[in-house]
Amino acid sequence: xxxxxxxxxxxxxxxxxxxxxxxxxxxxxxxxxxxxxxxxxxxxxxxxxxxxxxxxxxxxxxxxxxxxxxxxxxxxxxxxxxxxxxxxxxxxxxxxxxxxxxxxxxxxxxxxxxxxxxxxxxxxxxxxxxxxxxxxxxxxxxxxxxxxxxxxxxxxxxxxxxxxxxxxxxxxxxxxxxxxxxxxxxxxxxxxxxxxxxxxxxxxxxxxxxxxxxxxxxxxxxxxxxxxxxxxxxxxxxxxxxxxxxxxxxxxxxxxxxxxxxxxxxxxxxxxxxxxxxxxxxxxxxxxxxxxxxxxxxxxxxxxxxxxxxxxxxxxxxxxxxxxxxxxxxxxxxxxxxxxxxxxxxxxxxxxxxxxxxxxxxxxxxxxxxxxxxxxxxxxxxxxxxxxxxxxxxxxxxxxxxxxxxxxxxxxxxxxx
Amino acid sequence: xxxxxxxxxxxxxxxxxxxxxxxxxxxxxxxxxxxxxxxxxxxxxxxxxxxxxxxxxxxxxxxxxxxxxxxxxxxxxxxxxxxxxxxxxxxxxxxxxxxxxxxxxxxxxxxxxxxxxxxxxxxxxxxxxxxxxxxxxxxxxxxxxxxxxxxxxxxxxxxxxxxxxxxxxxxxxxxxxxxxxxxxxxxxxxxxxxxxxxxxxxxxxxxxxxxxxxxxxxxxxxxxxxxxxxxxxxxxxxxxxxxxxxxxxxxxxxxxxxxxxxxxxxxxxxxxxxxxxxxxxxxx
Numbered sequence: 001x002x003x004x005x006x007x008x009x010x011x012x013x014x015x016x017x018x019x020x021x022x023x024x025x026x027x028x029x030x031x032x033x034x035x036x037x038x039x040x041x042x043x044x045x046x047x048x049x050x051x052x053x054x055x056x057x058x059x060x061x062x063x064x065x066x067x068x069x070x071x072x073x074x075x076x077x078x079x080x081x082x083x084x085x086x087x088x089x090x091x092x093x094x095x096x097x098x099x100x101x102x103x104x105x106x107x108x109x110x111x112x113x114x115x116x117x118x119x120x121x122x123x124x125x126x127x128x129x130x131x132x133x134x135x136x137x138x139x140x141x142x143x144x145x146x147x148x149x150x151x152x153x154x155x156x157x158x159x160x161x162x163x164x165x166x167x168x169x170x171x172x173x174x175x176x177x178x179x180x181x182x183x184x185x186x187x188x189x190x191x192x193x194x195x196x197x198x199x200x201x202x203x204x205x206x207x208x209x210x211x212x213x214x215x216x217x218x219x220x221x222x223x224x225x226x227x228x229x230x231x232x233x234x235x236x237x238x239x240x241x242x243x244x245x246x247x248x249x250x251x252x253x254x255x256x257x258x259x260x261x262x263x264x265x266x267x268x269x270x271x272x273x274x275x276x277x278x279x280x281x282x283x284x285x286x287x288x289x290x291x292x293x294x295x296x297x298x299x300x301x302x303x304x305x306x307x308x309x310x311x312x313x314x315x316x317x318x319x320x321x322x323x324x325x326x327x328x329x330x331x332x333x334x335x336x337x338x339x340x341x342x343x344x345x346x347x348x349x350x351x352x353x354x355x356x357x358x359x360x361x362x363x364x365x366x367x368x369x370x371x372x373x374x375x376x377x378x379x380x381x382x383x384x385x386x387x388x389x390x391x392x393x394x395x396x397x398x399x400x401x402x403x404x405x406x407x408x409x410x411x412x413x414x415x416x417x
Numbered sequence: 418x419x420x421x422x423x424x425x426x427x428x429x430x431x432x433x434x435x436x437x438x439x440x441x442x443x444x445x446x447x448x449x450x451x452x453x454x455x456x457x458x459x460x461x462x463x464x465x466x467x468x469x470x471x472x473x474x475x476x477x478x479x480x481x482x483x484x485x486x487x488x489x490x491x492x493x494x495x496x497x498x499x500x501x502x503x504x505x506x507x508x509x510x511x512x513x514x515x516x517x518x519x520x521x522x523x524x525x526x527x528x529x530x531x532x533x534x535x536x537x538x539x540x541x542x543x544x545x546x547x548x549x550x551x552x553x554x555x556x557x558x559x560x561x562x563x564x565x566x567x568x569x570x571x572x573x574x575x576x577x578x579x580x581x582x583x584x585x586x587x588x589x590x591x592x593x594x595x596x597x598x599x600x601x602x603x604x605x606x607x608x609x610x611x612x613x614x615x616x617x618x619x620x621x622x623x624x625x626x627x628x629x630x631x632x633x634x635x636x637x638x639x640x641x642x643x644x645x646x647x648x649x650x651x652x653x654x655x656x657x658x659x660x661x662x663x664x665x666x667x668x669x670x671x672x673x674x675x676x677x678x679x680x681x682x683x684x685x686x687x688x689x690x691x692x693x694x695x696x697x698x699x700x701x
Contacts (some may be wrong), residue, residue, distance in 0.1 A: 013697070084425060084532035086698040107530045109686040113456045124447040125531055 003058035004177060004208050005082070010091035012052040012077050012232075032120065051077040052378035053232040054091070059210070061097075061176075064203045066223035066240060067212045068247055074232045075212045079103060079179050082210070097176025097208070104181070106166030111155035115146055115165055118154050122169045127327070136172045139241055143194075144168035164191060171198045178202055181212045189398055196222060199251040216244050218399040220226050220392050252291035253361050256280065257274040258379075259303075270366055271310060275345075276303040277382045279364075291385045294407065295354050300383075302366065303350040310370060316346050317365040326362065326405035330369075357388045359401045434691070438534045445537045449544035452516075456545055471508045471553050475501050475560075478621040491623040491657055492664035495564045501557050502660040503620040503653040506582045509550045510649055511611045513583065516542040516592030518607060522597050525701045535694040536687075539594045543586060549577070557660070569662035578655035579651040581679065588682030591690040598693070598701055618649035624657070628668065642674055648682065651675020 052074045059065055067075050080086045082093060083101030107325055108125040109118050119140055123133040132141075141147050144165045146157070154162055157215040171194075180199065199222060200288045218224060219240065226243035230250070236243045258277035279300045280289040292298050302314055313332030320326050331348050331365050333341040368377040393399060446559035470651065475497055482488040483496035490496040520542035521535065528535065561568065598604045619627055631641045645651060651672040 017448075079426065080698065085529065087695045088425065088427050090427050095423040095425070099423075101531065103530045108524075108527050110451055110455060112458055113451065117451075117454065121447055121451055125527065125533075127531075128602045130443050130447075 004061040004063075004096045005059040005210075007058070007082075008056050008092050008094075010055045010078075010081065010093060011050065011089050012074075012086070013089045014049045014051055015046045016049050033355060041349045045388065050152055050232040052081070052088070055229075055232070055234055056091075057234060057237055059208060061208055062203065062206045063225060064199070064209045064211065064223045066219035066226040066243075067210060067229060068214075068216065068226060068244065069221060069229040069235075070251060073229045075229050076103070076181055077211060078229065079210065083179050091271075096178065098127075099177045099179065100173040100175035101179040102126070102170045102173070102181065105163055105170060106239070109154055109166060111152055113330050114153055115157070118165070119169055122166065123172075126170060127175070134176075140168045140172050143171060160191075165333045167191065167195065171195075175207070177208045177210070178212045182184045182214065192218075192399060193396055196399065200395055205341070214227070215399055216248070217389060217391075217393060220244060220390075221395055221399060235350055241390075248388050248390075250291040252388075253292050253384065253388040254279075255384050256289040256292075258382050271308050271370075272304060272306045272376050274302065274368070274377055274379060274382075276302055277301070277364075277366060277379075279383050279385055292357075292385050293390045294357055294359060295385055295391060297354045298357075298385060298387075299354040300350045300352065300364070302350070304348065304368065305344045306341070306343045306346070309342045311335075311338070311340045311366065312368055312370050312376065315367045315369060315373075316350060317367070318361045319365060320360055324405070326360075353390060356406060357385075357387045358404060358407035359387060360405065361386050384403060420520060424612075436535065437537060441533050441537055444533055445541050448537065448541035452542060452545040453548055457548075461678070468552055468556055470499070471504050472556055475504055478504075482621050488621070489623060489626060491625055492661055492666075494566060494661040497560060498557075498564055498566050499598055499657065499661060500621050500625060502616070502657045505550065505553055505557060506578070506616060506652045506656045506701065507615060507620045507649065508553060509546050509579070509612070510582055510586045510652070512549060513543040513546040513586035513606060514590050514611070516546060517586065518593035518597055519604065521594040521697065522601070522701065528701055529698050535697060536591075536690060539590050539690075540587070543583065543590065546586075547583075567662075568660050571659045571662050573659075574661045575656070578652060578659055581655065581676065582649075582652045584683055585679045586650055588648075588679060588684075588686035591683075591686035595690045595693045597696075598652055598697055614647075618647055620653065624650065624654050624668070625666070629698065641668075642671060645671035645674040646678050648675050648679045651679070 055074075055078065065080065070076050077086070079101060080103070081088050082095070083099055083103070085101075085103075104382055106122065108122055110121060111120065119137065120130070120133055124130065141150065144161075144167075146161050146165050149161065151155065154165070157165070178199075196218060199211065203222075210218065211223060220339050223240045225238060226236075226240040227234060228247045235250070236246050256279040257277075259278070277300070278289070279292070279298055280287045281292050281296050281298050282288075300316065304314065313330050315328060315330040317328050318326045329350065332349060333346055335341055361362070363381045364383050364385065366377070366379040366382045367375055370376050389401070478500045479497045482500070483490075488496065490499045494502075517539035520539045524538050525541075527533075527538075593603055593607065615621075627644070628641050631637045631644070634640060645668075651677065654667055654672055654675075657665055
């Protein structure tokens, strides 16, 4: 079967000028000619920036392809080339179907025109024919839920109404290939849900969807396969879950391992020193420490050496981004009442259970206390845990991060009466 | 409606560009309709502006040129009618040129988000000027009534000269529109061209008077033909011929020279526009 989209060695470069020597006004152009090359021409300080660099892939009909990558990785450039807004510098693309691109909701909406007029305007801009719009007009209006304001200029709409109307027009496009860029970023949860449902419907009728988003949960829910673009190149192309995992691992902000070989650098207090703090997750018997997930336990190991007998314990503070403490926990050597632990090496192992943490970067503060009150060692941000959500949610569900510093799984029982 | 394979490649001049243009004709109509309906939404201001501007200018011209300076008219038509017959295409040309040259920069949000043949934008922006032209024509009608002046059959040729005026504005319009994308200061050139062009195209003066003066010089005939390189000279000559009727004459060699200049400008405009339109989205 021939692929519906095939991209071969696609590159797109932009020239970035460092000295701002590219004339922005016609006056400067004329001016530069009038200088008669008195000085030898300076070598132009251009840097070629590869927005896309030798990208090749194929998409089969009916596939829903997610495209992920950090900002500036080239995702949007790719969509812009596919939708013919800009042309590639080299390489080629073959498209075997009508393309509609939705890079923005409400492109071309005119504030002075009424909702009704804007439906026709926006529809044509997105490539629908007049007769097609007329046929679907009622459906579009129904979907948007703004019937009452159809003859009001859209400048008087609330931003929610505006987006809903704009999206309903876009949702009624019927291309063979639909390119969507980050439309989930706008709108509330109801809108987001409608949006995803519609994309699902589109793909179920055998059409092909390319979906750029930073919302990995939505990508996971929706996409059959996934493309990770980074630094203008394809980093990975394949199964969605695998692709997302690789992507997360690459940009994880975890630093899960801290150790000190040189004793002096580790602590000022000479009775105790922290040799190592390390976090890892155990997934199907494989120990990983690149990033952490909400639904697998995390093991934190702390190695402490003491030089004299002490009455001490290790306390962990889990801090969220705002600097607040989400929770604390401590552990201490086993001992009798009031008995001091002898000098030596101790290893603390703390297990943070699965289904407790939220999607968050936790910064860990380690404190070694003596006799409950004296802080012998305080290590700020000794490790940090980048915890990600890798669960797949059902389509109708909220696809974003849940609020709150923690997201524990609690027992719920519901009886119908 | 299965579409044939579309290939996107660097520098590929799309073979079906003109076909695409045809396919997007509805977008052209919609964009033109948008401009018109936005302009006339606040109806009173929109319409009265289109009426008032040329009318006041004619009043001034009549006072200065006819009453004060005794400038002769063309044939047997009253001076105000003669001036207005030139003001009609000139006003159309000036607004069409201004609109089209601002159009591409003005719709940067569309250009950076959707594909369509970019040529649609400047063309559609000129349509609203046609409506202004029709309204100004009404004033011409009233003025003709006032002077009890009746045009003859030649008025039927007016659409042809209007088309020529449209093309005359389109060529430089496309050129400036494309230049404007890169060099934003280009728009400052425009008011100057329009201000100067009003006199350079002999809107308040009879062309036969200019011709008479030039013919008195050596190589007068050629000098006048050189003058006809100004596209609007041919258009205005044509408009006067069509509207004033009677004794007014159309100088055909001059008209052909103007027409040739218009077509050359059009060719240059379209080529430049098409050559640069692929990069619009990158630099706009």
